[in-house]
């Protein structure tokens with residue numbers, strides 16, 4: 001059996017599969033779509049929901065000192081002044097005058113560094129990235145442009161180096177509240193969910209009677225007017241984050257940073273991602289709020305890229321909110337008899353990026369059969385706890401009492417498992433359809449079922465078949481799809 005290796009398939013295979021089999025569609029496709037905005041189809045919505053539920057439960061059930069929150073998308077505009085997003089949430093952009101294409105200046109330079117590294121010039125690559133970091137920190141945008149020119153970086157479309165100046169571009173979307181469009185009514189669509197947690201720090205601490213160290217977890221939409229939206233759902237303008245802010249005593253940030261780094265890496269592996277396809281990447285250029293930051297990167301078909309960030313945010317956010325709101329953001333620590341503004345370690349995962357990671361990791365093409373009958377089998381290998389559909393009930397024929405047996409199994413299991421019932425078409429084609437959406441178990445009802453009260457389970461990954469008593473089905477499948485299988489690895 002030949003398995004198509006990860007480098008053989010491309011992002012195009014994944015996008016086509018996601019569209020064709022009900023996972024992800026371009027937004028408002030009948031109007032030719034909206035760039036960097038996507039909709040999740042029936043199986044995509046299930047997969048994403050399972051992923052978010054799993055994260056929520058892992059955060060809240062496995063950590064007694066983490067509680068949940070669901071804050072609004074709209075927040076008081078001063079929130080974004082305090083957080084630094086009004087002044088610093090910018091990307092440096094540059095336009096090519098010939099192609100009229102816009103790029104992120106730092107991405108152009110990083111791509112050049114990757115090229116140098118691939119050519120065995122690792123030292124040159126490192127020096128280039130370091131110099132870019134220095135110029136950006138010094139806000140020397142003319143220097144950044146010069147770096148692009150000096151390194152012979154050209155527009156991939158026009159092939160020229162006819163660049164505009166580098167300018168800062170704020171990524172926040174704004175809109176107006178109320179019926180009068182005046183500046184005073186301008187509000188922003190949140191660019192991160194974290195600020196909803198910070199402004200509620202004292203509400204949660206007091207009402208849930210939390211003691212430092214403790215965490216607040218939240219899942220929700222975030223919006224960024226990305227300059228370059230590319231690579232499918234990797235960089236979207238509307239996306240979902242799963243964030244947790246962990247409030248700690250000042251001075252303990254290194255310990256807790258390492259603690260959450262290890263936990264989050266284990267979590268990705270527990271989803272079924274091989275360790276060699278995950279890595280840590282320390283930030284060269286720190287965000288405006290962080291004193292240490294690391295990305296967890298996954299090996300996508302287009303290279304290792306960030307799926308989650310872990311940031312040591314010091315007391316930057318709470319301190320700034322305290323200053324601007326004039327409300328105390330302090331915690332009295334009875335153990336040391338002291339008041340302080342807690343420091344924060346943040347774990348910030350993108351639900352859409354993790355979804356994309358699961359698709360890339362799960363997409364398998366392999367040759368099955370022999371001789372003339374060799375054909376390619378495509379299937380999605382999701383962890384059963386995450387699979388959109390857990391089992392398909394497939395009576396062999398639509399007569400002779402088999403549908404009745406199938407319907408009874410369906411009715412017994414439907415309250416606990418997401419199922420599909422299908423009783424027409426060849427059984428081979430029905431198995432194929434389930435493989436394509438990643439259903440881990442197919443349950444075939446045949447003539448023997450009438451006599452032996454048993455059915456055949458066909459396993460997605462191995463295509464092996466096993467005879468099982470109908471009365472044992474529920475416990476067998478529930479055991480396999482339980483999130484406990486993932487929790488046990490954490």
Ligand code: GAP
Pocket residue numbers: 191192193194224226233234235236237239240241243306307308309346348349350351352353354
């Ligand atoms: N609160 C910290 C924060 O927002 P970030 O590194 O900017 O940090 C965290 O974002 C995560 O959100 C990223 O690791 C990524 O998974 C996801 N993310 C960020 N921008 C995104 C975008 N445009 N499209 C999809 N996911 C995005």
